Amino acid sequence: MHSVGHHNLPSYALLRSFECAARHESFTQAAEELHLTQSAVSRQVKELEDMMGATLFRRVGRRVVLTESGRRFAADLAVDLENLRQSVARAIAVGERISTLRIGILPTFASRWLIPRLATFLNDHPNIEIRLETRTLPFDLTRERFDVAIHFGKADWPDARMTKLFDEEMLPVASPRFRDMQMATEPTRLAQAPLLHLITRESAWIDWFAINGISDRRLLSGRHFDQFSMIISAAAASLGAALLPKYLIESELESGILIPLSDTALKTHNSYFVVSAAGDVNPQVNAFTRWLLSAARRGSMHWARHDGRL
Amino acid sequence: MHSVGHHNLPSYALLRSFECAARHESFTQAAEELHLTQSAVSRQVKELEDMMGATLFRRVGRRVVLTESGRRFAADLAVDLENLRQSVARAIAVGERISTLRIGILPTFASRWLIPRLATFLNDHPNIEIRLETRTLPFDLTRERFDVAIHFGKADWPDARMTKLFDEEMLPVASPRFRDMQMATEPTRLAQAPLLHLITRESAWIDWFAINGISDRRLLSGRHFDQFSMIISAAAASLGAALLPKYLIESELESGILIPLSDTALKTHNSYFVVSAAGDVNPQVNAFTRWLLSAARRGSMHWARHDGRL
DNA sequence: CACCTTCTATGAGCGGAACTCATGCTTCGT
DNA sequence: ACGAAGCATGAGTTCCGCTCATAGAAGGTG
Structure with a gap:
């Protein structure tokens, strides 16, 4: 718990949250813009008010409205913060030559x-x-x-x-179509389905099945590629199930082109x-x-x- | 570990440390002004440089010298931060009427x-x-x-x-003169010396001696007062040893008017x-x-x- | 030139700030 | 009257921002 005065400023986080909340006159929207939770913005505004000993927002119903001094302050802040950002940006740009x-x-x-x-x-x-x-x-x-x-x-x-x-966390994935065709919703069924392998890591699938208590010589069969990007394309084309690092298939997971076949990820060393x-x-x-x-x-x-x- | 850009600023702590260090061209002096350790300032400047990807100080011998871009940036910062402080101060002042x-x-x-x-x-x-x-x-x-x-x-x-x-932490103290007169450097000797009591807390000394393994009926004898301020004056005048809350005798301890007779403080409940x-x-x-x-x-x-x- | 002083750099470690999550409470719209 | 939407708040967690201790480098001094 800190105080504030002529020589000490509230933290940048507080000021920015307030400035943003003031612009929207809404904590929820501010939270969205700043990629924080509504909870965070609410707390920060409150903290700023407490530090300054001034009411910046008036809580009216399920809404927040700027007080007169809050409005002035927000306007000042917007300018000041922008100046600061400019200064920093300029310093970065002229730091060294290209x-x-x-x-x-x-x-x-x-x-x-x-x-x-x-x-x-x-x-x-x-x-x-x-x-x-x-x-x-x-x-x-x-x-x-x-x-x-x-x-x-x-x-x-x-x-x-x-x-x-x-x-690295390897996640078993496939296209929705493949999953439905093979009914590959649990390890035992999955072991029967065609698997996609990376040539430099042939043992990946074996390790993953081991976690799930399955060991089978035939797991090594399937299709083999020497780059992840090929496997991703192959999986998307429903050629088989793939064991892929999360980081490489974020967009596919999000868009639903690929879907996880299980929650257990394989943590390689x-x-x-x-x-x-x-x-x-x-x-x-x-x-x-x-x-x-x-x-x-x-x-x-x-x-x-x-x-x-x- | 964070990055910085056009829409995100380094924390105020970083900027302020840099601005101050730039003004002094010395981390040690900046640390002094900001009441931080030299270690903190050094780290913060380094962090700022890393975030911005620019060299702000050149380390030359046991000295730091601003680079050209560092100098520009520091000047900008000084202005920006001052503006911000003004805005905050004004918002506090006009917050409510007196x-x-x-x-x-x-x-x-x-x-x-x-x-x-x-x-x-x-x-x-x-x-x-x-x-x-x-x-x-x-x-x-x-x-x-x-x-x-x-x-x-x-x-x-x-x-x-x-x-x-x-x-509350009660510390046994006395004037240096009293300590020397009574040779009251350890509990056993101290128990013989005249003690100063607060009337509403007669048991304080007894509790303190108990911690040190001494119990004696006669401990209650001595001089009694009904305000701490009187006890402080009495102790300073070498009338006896007092058991006083640290918070009330900071200046006396600092100036040496009163000195601790022991390190064991009594924590009351x-x-x-x-x-x-x-x-x-x-x-x-x-x-x-x-x-x-x-x-x-x-x-x-x-x-x-x-x-x-x- | 060895020594001491005075600066900055850095590893380790700790407390508290700054979040999130979950949930409650109030109000507004229908 | 009920649900949706928004702010508030208790509890819990992560990691920033500091300190302490110490190393290392460079000047100043006899």
């Missing part, structure tokens, strides 16, 4: 996870150019002159700063990592790493347009 | 704890007037028309919203509470309560000028 980050990355991860979210980062950092190059095997960061790499596996990279993005050279102090590398991390935390695509918090 | 908070309070607590800190609250809320009236016994908030009361004891007030400020009427929605009451709470948390007087955080 420079290029070279990024080594796995192909499917790039097209299905990174690129859909990338717009927000590039928007916020107009002076950073991106150059994506796909690599599948570990390589020497400095020799290849990559600034950053996305690595899948373990934290076993020499001379590198590694930050885990997330663990590998993870995605951001890698940069141990001695690198380039702040743009840090900014990118940091952004990746926050995007990974946020998880779903819903928020792709809204990186960052404060 | 009104008076009537506060019921214990006499020594008022003069020794509240009043020394009160300036900051009044400063931040120019539209609030204060009217302090001393009461020692519980009373009816609404009948007496108090807006707020400070209560000592237990949370047993009917129809009231009570917030605990802090527990009573506490200080802020009390306001259950149904009260006056935001100024909340603001005052909130401020009291933050002042209590901060503890020592050192920070009296710096209430609140963001």
Whole structure:
């Protein structure tokens, strides 16, 4: 519980919530715009009122209406916050001259996870150019002159700063049509159906069935591909059931092109990592790493347009 | 770990730390001004740089020097933050017309704890007037028309919203001269020395000695007073050893007029509470309560000028 | 040139702020 | 009268924002 005065400001979160709530004269709508819960906005406005000792909204019925001083304050705030944002944006833009980050990355991860979210980062950092190059095997960061790499596996990279993005969770999925055709709603039925395999990870399905108490030599039969993107297409085309990392099929799950066949996900012991050279102090590398991390935390695509918090 | 962009700002803490560090071109001095550790400022500046992907300071030797873009940014920030502060201050001031908070309070607590800190609250809320009236016994908030009361004891007030400020910790103290005269450096010696008692709490010394494994009928002898302020004066005048709440003798401890005779404090089972009427929605009451709470948390007087955080 | 002082950087760890979830309460529309 | 829509609030959780302790680097001083 804090107080506020001439030399101490309420936190940015409070001010922004109030400004937004004032614009809409509605906590619910503000919550929507800010991607918070109505609960959060309600609390924050209340807290701000308490700190300032002033009534900003009058609660009338199931509605909130700005008081006169609330209206003035909101107007001032809108201007002040915009100025601040401008200052920050400008400082980011002139930070260094335009420079290029070279990024080594796995192909499917790039097209299905990174690129859909990338717009927000590039928007916020107009002076950073991106150059994506796909690599599948570990390589020497400095020799290849990559600034950053996305690595899948373990934290076993020499001379590198590694930050885990997330663990891999493999989910059994198929097209709705396939599910209905095969009645593949439980593991035993699923074991009979055609399975789609990734060549470099033949054991994935076996591991998943093991969790469900099924072991069968014939599980290895089915169709085999050497890239996730092919499996995704194959599954969408009802060629079989696939075991796919959640992160790569967000849009398909959302649109219903693919649906989960079970709730039990297979946690592999590998993870995605951001890698940069141990001695690198380039702040743009840090900014990118940091952004990746926050995007990974946020998880779903819903928020792709809204990186960052404060 | 978060990112920053056109619609999301770094937290106020980060910006303020940077602005201050930029003004001094020194993290240590900034830490001093902001009453933070050097560690905190260092981290915050680094975090800001990472979020923005720009180098704001160049680390040269044991010194930090603003980069060109850092300098620009700091200048912008100083203006923006000042504007924001102005807007907030104005909104607080015009919030309601000047009104008076009537506060019921214990006499020594008022003069020794509240009043020394009160300036900051009044400063931040120019539209609030204060009217302090001393009461020692519980009373009816609404009948007496108090807006707020400070209560000592237990949370047993009917129809009231009570917030605990802090527990009472009684510390054995005396003047340096008294300590030397009586060689009262350990409990056994102290038991022989003249003790100062508060009439409403005769058992305090007995309880304290009990903690230290000493029980003696004669402990009740000594000098008796009915207000803490008298005991404080008596102790300062070397009339005896006193068992006093820390909160009431901060300045004496700091200046060395009184010194602790032991490290073991006596925690009584009573506490200080802020009390306001259950149904009260006056935001100024909340603001005052909130401020009291933050002042209590901060503890020592050192920070009296710096209430609140963001 | 060794020493001490004075700055910043960094690993570890903790408390509390800032959320979410679930639910209750009030009002408005039909 | 009933349901929908909106704000308030208790409880619980995550992780930011700090501190403490210590390392490391660079100047200042005899």
